[in-house]
Amino acid sequence: MSTKDDAESALRSHVTKVKEDLMTGVSFMIPFVTIGGIFLAVGFMVAELPFTAGDTETLFEETGSLGWYLGEIGVLGLEIMIPILGAYIAYAIADKPGLAPGFILAYAIQQPHIVEAAGETVGFTADGATAGFLGAIAAGLLAGYVARWMKSWSVPSMLKPMMPILVIPVLTVALLAPLVVFGLGVPIAIVDDALTSTLDGMQGANAALLGVILGAMMAFDMGGPVNKVAYVFGVALVADGITGPMAAVMIAGMTPPLGLAVSNLAFPHKYPDEMRENAIAAIPMGLSFITEGAIPYAAADPLRVIPSIMVGSATAAATALTLGVGMPAPHGGIFVVVLAENVLGFLGAIVLGTVVTAAMVTLLKPDQAAVDSVEATAD
Template sequence: MSRRTAIQAVLRVHLENVRENLSTGVSLMVPFVTIGGIFLALGYAWATFFGVGVQRMSTATGSVSWFFSNMGQNGLAVMIPVLGGAIAYSIAGRPGIAPGFLLSQIIQDGSVLRVTAEVIGLEAASSGAGYLGALVVGLVTGHVTRWLKNQQMPSVLGTAKPFIIVPVGATLLLFPVVLFAIGVPVALARLELMQLLSGIHGGQALVVGTVLGSMMAFDMGGPVNKVAYVFSFELSLYGITEPMAAVMIAGMTPPIGMALANYYAPEKYSEELYDNARSSILLGFAFVTEGAIPYAAEDPLRVIPGLMAGSAIAASASLLLEITMPAPHGGIFVMPLSNAPLLFLAVILFGSVITAVAVTALKPEDERVLSDNTNSTT
């Protein structure tokens, strides 16, 4: 084996480990996203239809919408430090949870990062480092914690090592590094990005929509999907709600589009998938992108590109039309909260049709005939 081949093999293994660590972090974060998003959407919906209105929801103390929204906000508030803690856990085990969580949490405090920036002579607004900061912190913390865990220590310290020495030591070592080398730079970059996206239009909308939409459809609820979702959700916290509408629409079109494709050309799908089409429509309208997974699992090389095409076009159209969505979850059930509910629905249907057309064009084979031929030869 040549030196170059050996280096490539090592890099491949390392990248695979990073991917697994990120997947673990995302999978443990998802329940917080789901619960928080749904409860916040319920708060918005209740305030809109039965309460005092969305604008007064936060001040309507004791109302049903107030309780729902507070539950949702708390669930979503911890999802980012949970991501950092979960990534560290996937690398270092239980000793990595607390350092990863706390170090990810401290860089979400914009006031702390502002003072940190002033210490080194930088001017920064009170902005946290977001999910990207937590992702980096989780990886760094996990490896440092694992290194500490593997160090030899006197046997008398054995019982205290995993519960006190390793987590506290990792936190002490990384605290200044996380603040100055990760928190401040990432927060500054994130602030610049938010300012750039606050006025997206024209060509910018096409580029951003294509990227976000493709990410939402690529792995249908996986790490790439969640990066696009969390990114858009964070922007919505600062009043930039157009990307949230774009990713919600882009996440709804894959299941609906696949159901349409299945009904239009049933001969191209197995009977099991045809029976699954109705539930795919329901899942799609509920903003559960995973409803398209059975189709993608059966024929990923042709289905996934079609899904990405439909979602990219739908997200771009949403941004071009400046559709907004203040709720982070809920799908069709929070459609009335959009600034243009009918356009919101129209773009969902438009993207779903594009998805159906693209996938149908990419799937020329008759799956049922192929299945029958396979069974007859076995």
């Protein structure tokens, strides 16, 4: 075998191992997605019942109500799922020594005040931005590789028992924390600032074009910094009585989980068996405007999933703005559909975006049996 063939074989083997590490993180994350998404969706549903206090807009202001309790539990599940992803990617690479560093580093860059502080060091404002699931993947991979490298160190016998529980975790975090916070936090702050300025300059622009941009942003990182910029833009305009962008943003945030769930359930041979659980949870999450229901799919297969959901969301958002759909509520998804201006347009845009997402991702994804065969060959 030639040197070139050896290099290609080694590369394929490495890529396969990275995919396996990502799938390990995803498999451990799915229960958190399921719990968080279902509890939050039920919380929104309960808030809209006629005999309960408040509604989806005031869910988290009705402290002590049933909807509030359900919503708070749901939010906890969705908040913790991102560092869990980073933690178990690192665990897959380095075993137990990588677990805590992966969690802490991924969790750190989900904290808005940390990202904001990193941005301020270079003069950019990242108001509420976090690194999202893409940042968690990067943090998990870095933590795993560094921890695995430290495991290979030759150390005195007296230090060996302390290496996996003390030395490696502490040194990994100490070494990577500045890199992760500033290497990811500062670029996020810069992008956040640039996107906010761009959207502010597009007010009054062509409706379809604005919809395409907002929709693609909502789907790109599913709750991450780019998503948040689009969402805040929509919410801010509601205060000025402009409800179209909020409708576009909400619809675009609903279609990724819905489209992926439809694809998964209609074409199960395209997905690993363990993803079916996420598909079932993704439906109520999508209906409730919880875009994070798409994250397990994107983390497992980003190159096919992210473009598909961006196209679907862009189509849905552009359609909504073109049809004059409006939404005065900042959250709630299907539970606030009665508040929409042009209800049929609101529902139609959701259906269209869901179908486009499902069709594109199904066409792009190979059969899972073929993927398993290639990975087995690489091993």
